[in-house]
Amino acid sequence: MTAVLRLTNIRFGPVSKPFLENINLTLEAGHFLGIVGPNGAGKSTLINLVAGLIQADEGEVELLDERLNRSNRRRLLQQVGFLHQLHDHQPRLPMRVRDVVAMGLPGYAKPWQGGISASAISEALSLVDMEQLSGSDFRQLSGGQRQRVRLARALVRKPKLLLLDEPSAALDTVRQEKLFQLLRKLCDDTGMSTIMVEHDIAAISSHVDSVACLNRQIHHHAMHGENIPESVWRDMYGDHIQIVAHDASCIGCAPGHHHD
Numbered sequence: 066m067t068a069v070l071r072l073t074n075i076r077f078g079p080v081s082k083p084f085l086e087n088i089n090l091t092l093e094a095g096h097f098l099g100i101v102g103p104n105g106a107g108k109s110t111l112i113n114l115v116a117g118l119i120q121a122d123e124g125e126v127e128l129l130d131e132r133l134n135r136s137n138r139r140r141l142l143q144q145v146g147f148l149h150q151l152h153d154h155q156p157r158l159p160m161r162v163r164d165v166v167a168m169g170l171p172g173y174a175k176p177w178q179g180g181i182s183a184s185a186i187s188e189a190l191s192l193v194d195m196e197q198l199s200g201s202d203f204r205q206l207s208g209g210q211r212q213r214v215r216l217a218r219a220l221v222r223k224p225k226l227l228l229l230d231e232p233s234a235a236l237d238t239v240r241q242e243k244l245f246q247l248l249r250k251l252c253d254d255t256g257m258s259t260i261m262v263e264h265d266i267a268a269i270s271s272h273v274d275s276v277a278c279l280n281r282q283i284h285h286h287a288m289h290g291e292n293i294p295e296s297v298w299r300d301m302y303g304d305h306i307q308i309v310a311h312d313a314s315c316i317g318c319a320p321g322h323h324h325d
């Protein structure tokens with residue numbers, strides 16, 4: 066099966082104190098991967114590396130079986146959709162929702178060459194239940210609505226790989242669950258692969274195929290339904306955490322008491 070993404074021995078940051086090290090990961094078509102880890106663990110850094118925004122200091126990034134380099138970068142990254150961690154910057158001027166989504170199309174920068182497909186925009190907006198607000202001013206939407214429009218912008222190019230950095234941050238519980246269900250369905254129906262950074266493992270565990278526990282390195286890569294050992298949580302979050310059972314196949318952690 067084609068590997069959509071292969072990371073081999075990635076290091077990012079100084080050798081003496083890397084932000085990421087020994088990262089090895091292979092993602093096949095249709096795989097939905099969750100990444101969890103404490104603040105500052107390197108989750109966004111890893112996503113930015115795959116999105117081609119930063120370059121590894123050591124190791125290889127392969128997308129769709131090609132090693133990412135300067136000459137193929139633009140072509141390969143057209144196959145990648147990216148929803149950044151939420152920085153809710155607003156456009157200065159009025160901008161219609163459908164124009165925000167159009168920015169995700171590869172032809173957006175050169176509209177005179179065509180490539181802006183109204184049907185692709187409507188399809189992406191309907192996936193996130195926002196088609197009815199297609200003509201509205203993006204700035205007048207709620208934070209959660211704007212986040213769904215950004216998701217449509219990441220989906221509009223029908224990416225082979227979708228990268229999401231805490232996509233549920235602005236969403237209510239029902240919308241969060243709908244988002245995870247939508248991503249699961251897209252992975253199953255279209256073969257799109259997804260990497261999603263999220264803090265709440267209990268919320269994602271029933272939807273994803275696997276969870277990578279990251280803190281500078283991948284401490285554990287758990288397949289669906291596999292219990293993550295307590296030692297992994299303690300390695301990642303420190304000894305002063307309390308292990309909480311959610312159900313038989315998923316345990317998480319909560320702040321514990323510090324006794325010194």
Ligand SMILES: Nc1ncnc2c1ncn2[C@@H]1O[C@H](COP(=O)(O)OP(=O)(O)OP(=O)(O)O)[C@@H](O)[C@H]1O
Pocket residue numbers: 084102103104105106107108109110111
């Ligand atoms: N280019 C860089 N220069 C200096 N420090 C960097 C650089 N890139 C990443 N870091 C550091 O790497 C660490 C990981 O940051 P990152 O934003 O990836 O963490 P995160 O797991 O996404 O955190 P959060 O859950 O808080 O969003 C941080 O301490 C950050 O300051």
